[in-house]
Amino acid sequence: MSLFAVLLEPTSLLAVSVLVLSLLWWRSTRRPPGLPPGPGPALPLLGHLHLLDKDPRPKFREWRRQYGDVFSLYMGGQLVVVLNGYHVIKEALVKNADVFSDRPYSFLNDRIDENKGLVGTSGTHWKEQRKVSLEILREMGLGKNVLAEKVQEEVTYYIKALNSFEGRPADVEEMTHKSVSNNIGSIVFGKRFEYDDPTFTHNLKCMDENIKIIGANAVINFFPWLEYLPGDLFKLKLALANVALVENQLSHPQIKAHVDTYSDGDAKDFIHAYIREIRKREESGQPTTIDEENLVKVIGDLFNAGTETTATAIRWALVFFLHNPDVQDKCYDEIQRVVGTERAPSMRDKPELTYLEATIMEVLRRANVVPFALQHGLSRDVTFHGYTIPKDAVVLPFQETALSDPEMWEEPTAFRPERFIGADGKLLKPDPFIPFGIGRRVCLGEPLARMELFLYLATMIQHFRFLPPEDGQLPSLEGILALTHSPKPFMVRAIPRE
Numbered sequence: 001m002s003l004f005a006v007l008l009e010p011t012s013l014l015a016v017s018v019l020v021l022s023l024l025w026w027r028s029t030r031r032p033p034g035l036p037p038g039p040g041p042a043l044p045l046l047g048h049l050h051l052l053d054k055d056p057r058p059k060f061r062e063w064r065r066q067y068g069d070v071f072s073l074y075m076g077g078q079l080v081v082v083l084n085g086y087h088v089i090k091e092a093l094v095k096n097a098d099v100f101s102d103r104p105y106s107f108l109n110d111r112i113d114e115n116k117g118l119v120g121t122s123g124t125h126w127k128e129q130r131k132v133s134l135e136i137l138r139e140m141g142l143g144k145n146v147l148a149e150k151v152q153e154e155v156t157y158y159i160k161a162l163n164s165f166e167g168r169p170a171d172v173e174e175m176t177h178k179s180v181s182n183n184i185g186s187i188v189f190g191k192r193f194e195y196d197d198p199t200f201t202h203n204l205k206c207m208d209e210n211i212k213i214i215g216a217n218a219v220i221n222f223f224p225w226l227e228y229l230p231g232d233l234f235k236l237k238l239a240l241a242n243v244a245l246v247e248n249q250l251s252h253p254q255i256k257a258h259v260d261t262y263s264d265g266d267a268k269d270f271i272h273a274y275i276r277e278i279r280k281r282e283e284s285g286q287p288t289t290i291d292e293e294n295l296v297k298v299i300g301d302l303f304n305a306g307t308e309t310t311a312t313a314i315r316w317a318l319v320f321f322l323h324n325p326d327v328q329d330k331c332y333d334e335i336q337r338v339v340g341t342e343r344a345p346s347m348r349d350k351p352e353l354t355y356l357e358a359t360i361m362e363v364l365r366r367a368n369v370v371p372f373a374l375q376h377g378l379s380r381d382v383t384f385h386g387y388t389i390p391k392d393a394v395v396l397p398f399q400e401t402a403l404s405d406p407e408m409w410e411e412p413t414a415f416r417p418e419r420f421i422g423a424d425g426k427l428l429k430p431d432p433f434i435p436f437g438i439g440r441r442v443c444l445g446e447p448l449a450r451m452e453l454f455l456y457l458a459t460m461i462q463h464f465r466f467l468p469p470e471d472g473q474l475p476s477l478e479g480i481l482a483l484t485h486s487p488k489p490f491m492v493r494a495i496p497r498e
């Protein structure tokens with residue numbers, strides 16, 4: 001048989017096709033000259049995914065030691081550039097903010113949020129959504145007393161719920177989540193839900209499930225064709241159904257009720273003020289992204305970004321309290337001295353409660369709730385640290401490297417609130433303390449989150465001593481990494497203070 005005939009054999013054709021495709025893939029995932037260094041050749045299809053565990057942080061730490069503060073890898077065919085250490089992250093996100101403040105294209109974001117809203121958008125669309133959202137939140141008293149009163153009210157329900165366990169061990173994950181979510185509900189809809197409200201419970205379950213689905217199935221971003229496999233292996237269909245359910249049961253009816261009863265005036269809640277902005281723009285006839293479709297997605301953004309993060313930080317605080325009873329007692333002594341037991345702690349007490357504030361900062365530093373911030377994208381090709389990074393790269397600010405860099409923090413793994421208190425007894429704010437990110441994409445809800453953490457933890461410590469279950473079983477300090485870094489499930493006893 002001639003060589004030509006052999007090549008036409010079906011098995012030979014298949015082998016040649018696989019070879020050609022592999023070569024094409026290899027070429028496309030080969031590290032072009034000028035890119036930041038990183039692990040050796042990428043595999044066809046996989047890139048460097050085969051080298052990573054579910055939790056990529058240990059490998060990233062190793063690669064930072066090997067390749068330096070800016071390294072790159074391929075996830076599937078996607079080039080990913082990892083930024084390490086406070087100085088490099090700041091140089092990218094602050095000094096080069098014009099280039100580094102976009103979000104990259106993401107298949108999941110495209111399908112779930114249809115590239116609308118705030119968190120996943122870029123350019124002028126994102127700028128307009130962020131500006132309007134921030135203005136509304138400020139008008140409503142973000143970080144100020146109006147909002148603080150709403151949060152304080154929610155905290156009283158939370159304390160009641162803790163009391164109902166009567167000192168028995170409990171897993172407080174779900175109720176913490178519901179309570180914190182109620183703060184976003186108060187802001188967005190102007191109302192809270194009872195913790196046992198079935199619709200609210202189901203909606204939260206769907207949002208929670210989606211955060212887990214997106215965290216666990218991010219791989220589909222790199223292989224979008226997996227969507228066409230039969231069944232729902234990557235739970236994309238489930239995630240889309242969850243989004244539709246929450247929007248249909250919660251967001252759309254709330255928007256409709258607000259539109260039906262709308263009257264001009266100061267912001268009653270976020271939806272009211274956003275509708276006011278829609279109308280203003282309709283009257284002016286200017287092109288705008290401020291419309292009802294975007295409002296629906298911004299509502300989802302506020303719930304998703306503002307619930308899991310803060311609730312997780314409260315649970316980490318409990319974990320560290322159980323491991324460090326002396327810290328808990330010191331916070332209690334300070335609250336006793338400044339606030340006493342007759343009234344609830346308020347934002348006015350904050351300047352006096354330095355040790356508590358330092359403890360909250362240490363929780364945020366040590367827990368590292370969002371270790372990779374959110375993915376950043378580039379507005380154009382850029383030369384950074386002597387490397388050429390193409391526009392379509394995904395940029396990961398590895399925030400953990402700023403929050404626990406041994407050169408910046410003494411004994412970074414130790415839980416030590418004192419590191420945030422100066423010799424003069426005043427609170428210190430070290431530059432590398434960036435749990436809320438840095439630059440133009442810095443967390444929009446930082447003042448709200450800090451207010452919530454202060455009011456919840458001050459009131460919780462005022463009322464209870466937190467202890468492990470009777471067998472002394474302490475929670476793990478190793479967290480679970482999905483979109484956030486959260487504690488493993490644990491039990492805690494809230495013993496009322498005499």
Ligand code: HEM
Pocket residue numbers: 118119120130301302305306307309310313369370373374375397435436437438440441442443444445446448449
């Ligand atoms: C302890 C609690 C929280 C932590 C640790 C946290 C942390 C972060 C981080 C690291 C980012 C990404 C920054 C970046 O892209 O570089 C972010 C973004 C964001 N956060 Fe938070 N956050 C918290 C609470 C909240 C709350 C309560 C809200 C609700 C209003 C919120 C709303 C947002 C929004 C809307 C964004 C996206 C900003 C944008 O893309 O422009 N966060 N947050």
